[in-house]
Amino acid sequence: MISEYKIALKSIGKYDPNQIEDYITIGGYKSVRKALSIQPEKIIDSVINSGLRGRGGAGFSTGLKEKFTNQSKGIQKFVICNADEGEPGTFKDRVIMEQDPHVLLEGMLISAYAIQATKAYIYIRGEYTESIKKLQTALKQANEKGFIGKNIFNSGFDLDFEIKLGAGSYLCGEELTLLESLEGKRGYPRIKPPFPAEKGLFGKPTLVNNVETFAHIPYIIEKGAEHYKSMGTDDSPGTKIFTISGDVKKPGYYETEMGVSLRELIYDFAGGIKDNKDFYAAILGGAAGTFVNETVLDTPMAYDTLKEKGAVLGSGAIMIMSEGRSLFDMTNSILEFFKHESCGKCVPCRIGMPQLLLIMENVKNNKLERLEALNLLLNESEYMAKSSLCPLGQSPILPIKSLKQYFENQF
Numbered sequence: 001m002i003s004e005y006k007i008a009l010k011s012i013g014k015y016d017p018n019q020i021e022d023y024i025t026i027g028g029y030k031s032v033r034k035a036l037s038i039q040p041e042k043i044i045d046s047v048i049n050s051g052l053r054g055r056g057g058a059g060f061s062t063g064l065k066e067k068f069t070n071q072s073k074g075i076q077k078f079v080i081c082n083a084d085e086g087e088p089g090t091f092k093d094r095v096i097m098e099q100d101p102h103v104l105l106e107g108m109l110i111s112a113y114a115i116q117a118t119k120a121y122i123y124i125r126g127e128y129t130e131s132i133k134k135l136q137t138a139l140k141q142a143n144e145k146g147f148i149g150k151n152i153f154n155s156g157f158d159l160d161f162e163i164k165l166g167a168g169s170y171l172c173g174e175e176l177t178l179l180e181s182l183e184g185k186r187g188y189p190r191i192k193p194p195f196p197a198e199k200g201l202f203g204k205p206t207l208v209n210n211v212e213t214f215a216h217i218p219y220i221i222e223k224g225a226e227h228y229k230s231m232g233t234d235d236s237p238g239t240k241i242f243t244i245s246g247d248v249k250k251p252g253y254y255e256t257e258m259g260v261s262l263r264e265l266i267y268d269f270a271g272g273i274k275d276n277k278d279f280y281a282a283i284l285g286g287a288a289g290t291f292v293n294e295t296v297l298d299t300p301m302a303y304d305t306l307k308e309k310g311a312v313l314g315s316g317a318i319m320i321m322s323e324g325r326s327l328f329d330m331t332n333s334i335l336e337f338f339k340h341e342s343c344g345k346c347v348p349c350r351i352g353m354p355q356l357l358l359i360m361e362n363v364k365n366n367k368l369e370r371l372e373a374l375n376l377l378l379n380e381s382e383y384m385a386k387s388s389l390c391p392l393g394q395s396p397i398l399p400i401k402s403l404k405q406y407f408e409n410q411f
């Protein structure tokens, strides 16, 4: 039986998150001290060689993002932690921030030094009051110790932190919209390119990473890229926190090596399907994710292997549906969510989201056959994917296409 392997969660339960002294006793801030004695470019090389990919959903190489930001010219640069955690079914970042806030600060400090950032922001979901409290305490204590602020560990490197509360919209977790929001503007997306590495916050080079991504950085600095790469799969090294919800006996968060199968996650980690029922479907990656059936149970849970199956890993959210659950109802609530979160800036998404729900409504009113409805949803969402301004309008195609692939006759 496969077991948990912890990197992002490795210090959880081992120290009191309100006591920095406790954290130091278990080796806290050693990685920062080590990193500040190394050339920034060498740190970036390590992160590139480790193969770490962003844990926020897109899975882009973290080291390459650091490299591009480092190479962008500018006196002022920013590092931002995306702690908005809005993807339905995702609750991993909260665990890190509430129970190990210092690992996040360490990861951000090292990354900021690597790109030579002058300021760090944590953009956090406003509802996460406990995380905010824990981070405030951690920042105060780290400041008093001289671990943040001026001339950190006598390296000549300075870094101030600021916590900013999110604006309360799913879209504000999208990195370019997040930048607008952080600048005090309405949460509308920006057009890419330019990417944040070139023109980010206030037009300056900016590195935006997810909480879990930052939590891997101190470990990579401590143990080295080769060790990190020895875990997980070739295309997705390291570990991942999977948040499992729905019809399982032990819903929760579990960290293990990438490449674990969905079957192992359900039966070895989450205790199996509730009420002794059979597995029916899983939604991988949240609302902007994909439905899969039992043929994916033994596929390694990693970015590229899932992609080959038409599925996504996303943020690591896994929602389990047992036999008897309605795919139609689940699809309806996903589409309701998207409609609610659409910002209305562009026509294809503003008009397209209600259209998708109208198709669902017509099924409920017996005006449309389900299979016909699925084909219409696919058509409409394909059009939206091609013409919407930002990734939100391009998202409904993911669950809908996967329904067509795996559940065409059961919708």
Ligand SMILES: Cc1cc2nc3c(=O)[nH]c(=O)nc-3n(C[C@H](O)[C@H](O)[C@H](O)COP(=O)(O)O)c2cc1C
Pocket (backbone or CB within 6 Å): 053, 054, 055, 056, 057, 058, 059, 060, 062, 082, 083, 084, 085, 086, 087, 170, 171, 172, 173, 174, 175, 176, 208, 209, 210, 211, 213, 214, 391, 392
């Ligand atoms: C609609 C939308 C919402 C998102 N919400 C989040 C979020 O809450 N947290 C997050 O880390 N990334 C979120 N992302 C992904 C970010 O845009 C971005 O890819 C991520 O912050 C990059 O960090 P990483 O490379 O460490 O994954 C979202 C993306 C989209 C399209």
Ligand code: SF4
Pocket (backbone or CB within 6 Å): 171, 189, 341, 342, 343, 344, 345, 346, 347, 349, 350, 388, 389, 390, 391, 392, 393, 394
């Ligand atoms: S795709 Fe949707 S969320 Fe994105 S800009 Fe257009 S209306 Fe707004």
